[in-house]
Amino acid sequence: EAKQRGKNTYVRYQEDTYQAFVKRMDIQERLRRSVEENYKGFELYYQPIVNTRKKKILGAEALLRWQDDVVGRLSPAEFVPLLEESGLIIPVGRWIIRTALEQCLCWQKKDKNFRMNINLSSIQLKKSDVIMDIETIMQELGIGNHNVLFEVTESGELESDSITQKILFSFRKRNLNLGIDDFGTGYSNFRYVKEMMFDLVKIDQAFIRNITKSQYDYLVVKQMTELAHSLNLKVCYEGVETADDLECVLDLNPDYIQGYYFAKPTTASDFETRYLCMEQKF
Ligand code: C2E
Ligand code: MG
Ligand code: MG
Ligand code: MG
Numbered sequence: 001e002a003k004q005r006g007k008n009t010y011v012r013y014q015e016d017t018y019q020a021f022v023k024r025m026d027i028q029e030r031l032r033r034s035v036e037e038n039y040k041g042f043e044l045y046y047q048p049i050v051n052t053r054k055k056k057i058l059g060a061e062a063l064l065r066w067q068d069d070v071v072g073r074l075s076p077a078e079f080v081p082l083l084e085e086s087g088l089i090i091p092v093g094r095w096i097i098r099t100a101l102e103q104c105l106c107w108q109k110k111d112k113n114f115r116m117n118i119n120l121s122s123i124q125l126k127k128s129d130v131i132m133d134i135e136t137i138m139q140e141l142g143i144g145n146h147n148v149l150f151e152v153t154e155s156g157e158l159e160s161d162s163i164t165q166k167i168l169f170s171f172r173k174r175n176l177n178l179g180i181d182d183f184g185t186g187y188s189n190f191r192y193v194k195e196m197m198f199d200l201v202k203i204d205q206a207f208i209r210n211i212t213k214s215q216y217d218y219l220v221v222k223q224m225t226e227l228a229h230s231l232n233l234k235v236c237y238e239g240v241e242t243a244d245d246l247e248c249v250l251d252l253n254p255d256y257i258q259g260y261y262f263a264k265p266t267t268a269s270d271f272e273t274r275y276l277c278m279e280q281k282f
Contacts, residue, residue, distance in 0.1 A: 028086045030068050031079065035088055039095050041067045044103070045265035048275045049117065049236065049258045055280050058256055059115030059147070060107075062100035063265045064092075084123045093124040098137050103268055105143045111277050115147040117179065122157060125167045131174060149177035149200060154185060165196070172197050179236075184224060194231045200256075201228045205239030208259070212248045225252050246282060 034041045046060035064080065067073045083089040097118060104116035124130050138145060150171065158164055158180075171178050179200035180193055184207055193201060207221050221237070228235045237249055240259030249257065263275060 024082060024085075027068075027071060027074070027079065028082050028088075030071060031066070031082060031086065031088055034066065034068070035091055039092070041069075042092065042095065043067070044096065044099050044268070046103070046268060046271040047258060047265035048263045048271070049115075049256050050262050050280050052250065052254055052257055055282065057111075057275055057278060057280065058113075059104075059117065060271060060275075061117040061151070061258065061265075062096065062103070062119070064096060064119075080121070084121055087123070087127070089121045089123050090128045093121060093128070093130070094133050094137075097134055101137055101141055101143055101148065104148060105141055107272070107276055108143075108147065113147060114276075115149060117149045117151055119151045119153075119181065122152065122155065122161075122164060125152065125164055126161070131167070131170055131176070134176065135174070145174070145176050149179050151179045151181040151200075151202065153181040154183050168196050182238075184220070190227050190231060193228075193233065198233060200234045200236060202236045202238055202258075203254075208237050208239040208245065208249065212242075212244050218248070218252075221249070222252050225254060229253075250282075 043065045044062045045065050046062060048060055049058045050056070051058040064076050065073070066076075066079050080089070083092055100116050100118045104114065107114045107116075120130060134150075138148075152158060152168070158168075168178065177199045178196070179202055180196075180198045181202045182204040183193075183201045185204045201224070203221055203224055207217050207224075209217075211217050211221060225235050234255040236256035236258055237252075237254045238258050240246055240249060240257050240261045242261060245259070246257070246261050262280060266274070
């Protein structure tokens with residue numbers, strides 16, 4: 001009987017995988033159509049990043065959203081991997097860079113120090129000439145690289161892949177600001193971060209989530225922050241959600257804070273009315 005059950009489980013598993021596969025293919029097809037229809041359904045949301053010492057908005061992180069007529073809204077955790085798998089991340093990535101830089105230019109007219117953070121996928125780094133794309137768009141818009149920062153997610157690959165390393169080095173050569181995202185979850189160590197001359201370390205939400213309850217997480221974040229500062233890197237905490245979180249992390253002296261406590265990611269127009277040039281009281 002156990003054998004029988006085992007077999008059924010196996011069959012069900014295969015069916016699930018097949019269904020999941022079909023669903024993935026369907027969504028990829030819809031993503032492809034969105035791209036072909038001039039990025040219909042894609043939108044950038046913006047989440048404020050707060051300068052902790054100045055108690056004002058440093059800028060925003062651009063975060064991709066996608067809405068489909070049939071599938072509805074999916075989270076980037078669901079659809080970004082599909083964009084990567086299908087190679088669509090290359091054109092969509094270009095669209096993201098252009099859209100975010102146009103928005104940045106517009107907001108810099110109201111706040112000259114406004115900074116935009118843009119996420120790059122490792123596929124974009126490896127499979128396209130992303131630096132050329134960035135420089136072309138920057139030149140076209142007449143926007144400087146000073147207040148723009150590109151975030152790449154920490155992963156073992158980032159560190160071990162020599163092509164990726166070369167590309168990250170050419171970011172440095174061209175004075176393009178680089179941040180390492182989700183730091184602490186992967187394999188990167190500080191020597192690597194220092195060697196690659198990142199400008200910013202974003203400590204992953206996973207460490208901040210329980211920071212008021214876990215002495216261990218608190219100490220890890222404290223250590224990471226001190227080490228980053230000793231290497232002249234700026235530190236941003238992600239995932240600060242409550243007043244308690246905020247009170248707790250302020251003692252650790254982060255340069256920047258990003259989290260639901262201040263604001264969730266929102267549309268460009270909402271960002272502009274609610275957060276641009278706003279002081280933050282805390
Ligand atoms: P990420 O780059 O680490 O972005 C931060 C994520 O944390 C965002 O999720 C943001 O909404 C979320 N977040 C911010 N503050 C809080 C908080 O206080 N609590 C909680 N629970 N979450 C918070 P989002 O927008 O769903 O994006 C998820 C991931 O998808 C991003 O992580 C990034 O890896 C990827 N992604 C999003 N937009 C883009 C993009 O334009 N290009 C690429 N390549 N990847 C993107
Ligand atoms: Mg990011
Ligand atoms: Mg992150
Ligand atoms: Mg991430």
